[in-house]
Amino acid sequence: MLALAWSTVRGRTGGFVAAFVAVLFGSAVITACGILLESSERSKVPTERYRAAELVVGARQAMPVADDVDPRFVERATLPADRIADVARVPGVRAAIADVSVAVSLVTADGAVLGDAATRGHGWGSTVLGPFTMSAGRPPTAFDDVVLDAALAERAGVPVDGTVRLAVGSTVATFRVSGVVRLPDGRASRQPAVFFADERVRALSGRADRVAVIGVLLLPGAGVEEVADAIRAAVPDVVVYQGRERSEAEFLDLGGTRSFVSELALAFGGSMVLVIMIVVGSTLALSVRQRLRELALLRAIGATPKQVLRMITAETMVVGTLGAVLGVVPGIGLSLAFRAAFVAVGAIPADFTLSIGPLPVLVSVVLCLIGARLGSWVAARRAARLRPVDALGEAVLEPPRLGRLRLTVGVLLIPAGLAMASVPPLRLRGEGAAESAAFSAFLLIFAVGLLGPKLLAGAVTVLGPWLNPGAGVSGFLATANAHANARRLAAATTPLIMGITLAAGQLFSGTTASAAAQDQAADALRADFVVTSASAGVSPELADTLRRVPGVAVVTPVVRTRTLVTFRSGEDVQFRHYAAQGITADRLTTTLDPGVLDGDLDALRGDTVALSRIAAGTLDVALGDTVTLRLGDGTPVTPTVVAIYERGLGLGDVTLPHDVVLTHTTDRLDLAVLVAAAPGADVGVVGAALRSAVAGLPTVRVSDRAAFVGAQREAAAGESAVGLILNAVLLGYLAIAVVNTLVMATAARFREFALLRLVGATRRQVRAMMRSETRIIVVTAVLIGTLAAIPSLVGTSLALTRTLLPAVPPLAYLGIVGVAALLGWAAVMTSARIAMRPRPVEAIGVRE
Structure with a gap:
């Protein structure tokens, strides 16, 4: 065979x-x-700073989930400082050395921030864990000494014994460069490093009782695997990294x-x-x-x-x-x-x-x-x-009728798709409604595939005279051919319909969510000024400084992270990652209005949480219920729901008390501080006073609402870029499939074209017939593809924004239509010209 x-x-x-x-x-x-x-x-x-350590001990950075990908914590999970002694007592361990890490920015003389956003400060004692070698100067011994890596020192143009200004959060201090270190192979470090005296880095971190990781040096002859197993047995709830895995801890x-x-x-x-x-x-x-x-x-x-x-x-x-x-x-x-x-x-x-x-x-x-x-x-x-x-x-x-089973299934899929797009957004709560609405497009595509000949025949009957008025013989032949060969045309047109439906569904569901997020963020922001940072973030103590500025009524610090929420769905335990914010509830709506639907944000203190409407629906919780979530560094909490709000797309689906979130972030810095002027105060005067108050903090920026919303839009555009890349690949494949099937269907008609020419039709008339037929194919595909996408988009809009109108940029839709028309036209007409090249008499006798 x-x-x-x-x-x-x-x-x-x-x-x-x-x-x-x-x-x-x-x-x-x-x-x-x-x-x-x-x-x-x-x-x-490759491991850099921990290359000399045979083992690296860290806290769990992910939540174990059976039969699934372990969800990661977005913030650094730290270890208690007393774990150092526990690790050091394990047989085979020569030394257990802690690494403390803080976010650092280098500030130039003119106030510009220099250096990568990933620049980190460490204690000098941790250098024994890595391959850094002193290329000039001496180790940091004084409280204001610092050692830079060679690449950062070169960029800053700072010599040994020179001075450099470093910012940790919003606080800037001057340090003396006591030395320069470099990697032995001369390559640039993946993460620029700054080394302080051990006492200073602990003070800068503000958490003397916590360490990032513990590097382990072994005694001569000790086995790496044996010591790693001994550490796991002796020290509970830690992860031991070895070999190339050490870079994950770094x-x-x-x-x-x-x-x-x-x-x-x-x-x-x-x-x-x-x-x-x-x-x-x-x-x-x-x-x-x-x-x-x-x-x-x-x-x-x-x-x-x-x-x-x-x-x-x-x-x-x-x-x-x-x-x-x-x-x-x-x-x-x-x-x-x-x-x-x-x-x-x-x-x-x-x-x-x-x-x-x-x-x-x-x-x-x-x-x-x-x-x-x-x-x-x-x-x-x-x-x-x-x-x-x-x-x-x-x-x-072609047979005049479709098979009974095919016809029945196709007809039933249409109401099923419409119901899946409309009923869940109206009856269900949470992300399931949007997911159901999105999946309805696939059901309608299946229905189109099964009912294609019927749909195409009906479209030809309705659209044929309208699309080809006064086309004469060519229009008559095109309509007759489309009727007689509806199955063939339907099989060739299905990928084009699928491409239009998926293109519209994928792109416009994204634009709907993005537009809703931007509108919600803009509508929620009520502050007159937004204080941000050009470095890693804003120091929490800056909020108190701003509260003392004359004319300021309300100051709301905002810290952002992501939380991991676990919940039951039937018999299964599921989890969701949600964007979260930490805020102070005092007179919150003066600076930020989440659009509370139920409850009271004034109660957002201590062990409480507010959820967006979508998150509350997904988790199936109401006011007074508790939720099980893990903060950014994996710390588990079970807060009580005190409010449900609408603007989760723009602000984040989980809102917690400010200090609860801040304490469990990697660098304990705020994203921004929102400031509202007092009623009757001159906004311009208040703005000048704010800028004067932060004049000595070169990394701090005072901007208005428009600038902050614009920055949020740019960040959202960056996040949607991945979706655009994937959609481009999907649509590219469908474009290939469209051209593929249309060329195949048209090129196989060489005998039909030859017969038409033998009975008197000219090449020009046959080409005119194909142009008329192509118009029917393209317009039908656009109409059916658009109709199949509309229920999904309306359902998605209902689920996300509770409105019937999705955000559909007209130019984007016209682009989809234009690409579909170009692909269909080029594929059909090019293959038709090729199929008409042989002489009619020769083509009739050619074996298929």
């Missing part, structure tokens, strides 16, 4: 090209997602990057597998449809339905295997493009490397073959069961 399948593929290369291309590019996308997923587990960054962003890449690859890869299966199945259905005459002849000479089905399956597996294997190479290239794009938008660090192994390749090939196998079975099942006479008849004229 494989030999026969290979002979058929070689003899009908043109008929199998479309399926090959669909599988090839599908394999490339799945391979790229698989490489990202494997890289999230295997990619490592660089907090690595764990978050791996978690981000893993979740992205799983979610996007899963969606793409579904899309690829639909496209491959549609392509194979069209291919089988074009071979009905050949299949009928095989049945006529004695082939059984089972043999025909086996032959088509074997052909598909041959083509699918070739496409899946050859798609691996462009898949590797696509993974590199993904990495470059994510680095460009700041989603992952530049030193995140890809791990390209055999496992993603194998999984990609297997998934593509499964998709091709299912697609071939669905496409060939009916064709194999047809009687030879019926198959010959269908090869000339």
Whole structure:
């Protein structure tokens, strides 16, 4: 059977090209997602400051979850200082050395902030854990001594014994540069480092009872594995890193990057597998449809339905295997493009490397073959069961009716899709309503795939005369052809409809959420001034300084983080990451109005929490209920819900007391301080007084509401860039599928074109017919694709904003329509010109 399948593929290369291309590019996308997923587990960054430590002990930085990706904590989880002695007592340990870390910014003479945002300050005692060597000067011994790494010292232009101004939060102090250190291989450090005297760094951290990690040096002859196991047994609730894993303890962003890449690859890869299966199945259905005459002849000479089905399956597996294997190479290239794009938008660090192994390749090939196998079975099942006479008849004229099962399922999917888009947003609460509305688009796409011939025939009847008025013979032929070949046109048009629906659904659900977030943030901000920082953040004590400024009525410090909430959904325990803010509740609505729907934010003190409407619905909680959540550093709390508010998209879904959040952030700094002028006070005078009050703090900036909202919009645009990249890949694949199927469907009509020319039609008339037919195809696809996307978008808007109108930028929609029209027009007309190249008499006799 494989030999026969290979002979058929070689003899009908043109008929199998479309399926090959669909599988090839599908394999490339799945391979790229698989490489990202494997890289999230295997990619490592070389250890720098902990290279000399055989082991590094840290707190748990993720919550263990069975049979799922462990969710990460976004803030540094620290250890109690008394763990140092516990680790030091373990047999085999020569020394246990603590590392304390603080965020530091270097301030130039003109007040500019110099240095990477990741610059960290450490105690000089921790240098024995790493490969830094003193290249000039001496260690820091005095309270105001500091040692810079060579790259930072060069950028600052500061010599040994020179002075430098360093900012920790909003506080700036002058230090003497006692020395310069560098890495032994001369390369720049991934994280610029500043070393203080040990007493000074503990004072700067403000947490003498906590340490970031503990580096472990072993006695000669001690085994790394044995000591690591002994530490785990002797010191509870710690994580012991060894080998290349030590970099995860050193660089907090690595764990978050791996978690981000893993979740992205799983979610996007899963969606793409579904899309690829639909496209491959549609392509194979069209291919089988074009071979009905050949299949009928095989049945006529004695082939059984089972043999025909086996032959088509074997052909598909041959083509699918070739496409899946050859798609691996462009898949590797696509993974590199993904990495470059994510680095460009700041989603992952530049030193995140890809791990390209055999496992993603194998999984990609297997998934593509499964998709091709299912697609071939669905496409060939009916064709194999047809009687030879019926198959010959269908090869000339399509059957007038769809199968009963196909028609029934297609009709039922329409109300199911509409119900899924409308009922959950109206009846359910939380994220489930938006997710349900988004999934409704797939149900409607399935319905279009099943009812395509009926929908296309109806559209031709309604739109044909309107789209081709006065087209004469060409318009008549186009309408007649569309009616007679509705199945063929529907199979070719389905990818175009799918592309329009998914493009509109993905892009405009994103614009709806983004626009709602921006509007909510702008509407919530009532403060006259916003005080921010050009460095890592604003020191919490600055709020008290601003309260003493004449004309100031209310000062609200705001700290941002992310919390991890666990909750029960039926019998399962689930978790959600939510953006969170910490605020002071005193006269809050004067500076920030979250839009309280129920409860009272004045009660936001101590062990309490306020939730957005969406979060409260997802967690299924009401006023007075408790929620189980972990703060930014993983500390578990169970606060009581005291308020539910509307503007969660713009402000964050979880709001906690300011000090509760601040204490559990890495650097204990505020994002901003909101300031409202007293009633009747001159806002300009108050602004001048605020700037005067912070004049001695070069990293602090005083801006108005417009500047702050603009900065928030830029941050939101950066976060949406990843979604745009993924959508571009999805739509790119669908664009290839659209061109693929339309070219295949049109090029196979060379006999039809030849017959029209033999009975008197000119090339010009045939081309005019195809232009008329293309207009019908494109307009029908745009209308059906748009109609299929509308319920999803309306449902998403209802769930997120409680309004019926999603945010649809007109130019973006026109862009989708324009691209669809261009793809359809170019594919059909180009392939039609190629199909008309042979002389009519020669084309009639050519074997398909």
